[in-house]
Amino acid sequence: DAKTTQPNSMESNEEEPVHLPCNHSTISGTDYIHWYRQLPSQGPEYVIHGLTSNVNNRMASLAIAEDRKSSTLILHRATLRDAAVYYCIHSEGAQKLVFGQGTRLTINP
Amino acid sequence: NAGVTQTPKFQVLKTGQSMTLQCAQDMNHNSMYWYRQDPGMGLRLIYYSASEGTTDKGEVPNGYNVSRLNKREFSLRLESAAPSQTSVYFCASRLQGFGTDTQYFGPGTRLTVL
Numbered sequence: 001d002a003k004t005t006q007p008n009s010m011e012s013n014e015e016e017p018v019h020l021p022c023n024h025s026t027i028s029g030t031d032y033i034h035w036y037r038q039l040p041s042q043g044p045e046y047v048i049h050g051l052t053s054n055v056n057n058r059m060a061s062l063a064i065a066e067d068r069k070s071s072t073l074i075l076h077r078a079t080l081r082d083a084a085v086y087y088c089i090h091s092e093g094a095q096k097l098v099f100g101q102g103t104r105l106t107i108n109p
Numbered sequence: 110n111a112g113v114t115q116t117p118k119f120q121v122l123k124t125g126q127s128m129t130l131q132c133a134q135d136m137n138h139n140s141m142y143w144y145r146q147d148p149g150m151g152l153r154l155i156y157y158s159a160s161e162g163t164t165d166k167g168e169v170p171n172g173y174n175v176s177r178l179n180k181r182e183f184s185l186r187l188e189s190a191a192p193s194q195t196s197v198y199f200c201a202s203r204l205q206g207f208g209t210d211t212q213y214f215g216p217g218t219r220l221t222v223l
Contacts, residue, residue, distance in 0.1 A: 034210070044212075095157055095165070096154055097212065101150060
């Protein structure tokens, strides 16, 4: 089974950068790395995804290790609205995303 | 553009009762998914449908059936509810292609089985 490992929880301060790590040592060469986040009492929402090279979008950046066995989600300037559970996922085959338990991110004012 | 909608939002069942959870998307996506999320846990895939007319089992399919009624709708049925099926159920649709791979989730159905 596709498996990722993330810290259970992390804490940061408002307006500071946040680096959320993820290990995915079983990833295959064609599996994308996806990040989703889940705000309280809501469904998950897409954050970013990538294959080999680093990716940026308006929400975050994704830094992927050269061997692809780990990645880091970077929130450049955290706000209170970024407090959520962040899931690092890699696909299992073409259709399945296998969610782990995620990292609960707390942002201090 | 409503995205992914789910009905009902809340439901309480007695053990042995049956019900169908409804999901619809208006984004013309081919793939749709049903997940469950138990307290403090991540999501687990129940069933998915890669395209209209096809369905496949996910990680935890036992006790559930699905129907992909058309491209828009994907329903999840519990034939004989059990307390172990108490959970929050999320439906999602997926957009893939041209560097895009994004699942869009509905707001969830909170199901309690007594």
